[in-house]
Amino acid sequence: MSGSPRLLLQLRGLHPEHIRRLLASSRDSSAFRADELDGVTIANLFFEDSTRTRVSFTLAAQRLGASVVDVSGKGSSVSKGETLRDTARTIEAMMGAGGAGVIVVRCRQSGGAKAVADSTECAVINAGDGRHEHPTQGLIDALTLSRALGREADFDLSGVRVAIVGDCVASRVARSNIACLTALGAEVVCCGSPAMAPGSLTSLGCAVTHDLDGLIPEVDAVMTLRIQFERIGSGGGGIGSEREYRQRYGLTDERGGRMRPGAWVMHPGPMNRGLEIDSGVSDGERSLVLRQVSAGVSVRMAALVSCARGCRQA
């Protein structure tokens, strides 16, 4: 399902050449015509909050000549109990026969994007579904890191070591990055407490460690994850106190100073400054944070074009 050309639901399982084509098309997004998606409707179904993803999908759609409609939980019939499937089918019915549109969906349910894909003929892009995946974020991060390392000619990340730090098991960003970076040849090491980075994550193709201080000088990039307070239950999700978390897993100014020369700092945003990352690091010369945000528009242009074309051919 994830490999269907009308869908971008996850990066896990995608052929590395498919990932490279999406990255190359993002790199070369200025080649897209301004009327590339003329007549196509992009429906942004965002049932969780978002700044970067929602705005960049809208800008991407506008740059390609598509029209955009926004649906969110508050202010839509979802607040009256309408299901995700019914909402998607309702939007599809307004787009016209044959699914002449792209549904971009962000939702709380892992697998929600697939549920939309299974219920409609539209192209569907997962903009983050629960703890499952956030595939365009994975592409953004791979494009940004490849550029920073001078690897954007072929997106070959062989020999590159990337640390992903934080609540990896709960993170859709971590899952998409593990899939994408390992497909491009990088080695990924997940780091966090045993609850946040359990050994079972190795089944995704990454290594696992609980020792951030040992890892810091050994990697070419450190990607720090946001602590997702909205997903942490009353049990605390194994995070402990904020002070303890920062002490053990925060990318502090001191840890930033112990990174390899030429190593990069990444964060998908939004950031909890002073908790998982210090401002001296997030705003310092190693930081790729705003470059990640900038890459969002071109990656989403490439994703929209790829899925809209895939839908026309289906």
Ligand code: CP
């Ligand atoms: N990285 C990311 O998905 O950010 P938003 O929640 O602001 O879209």
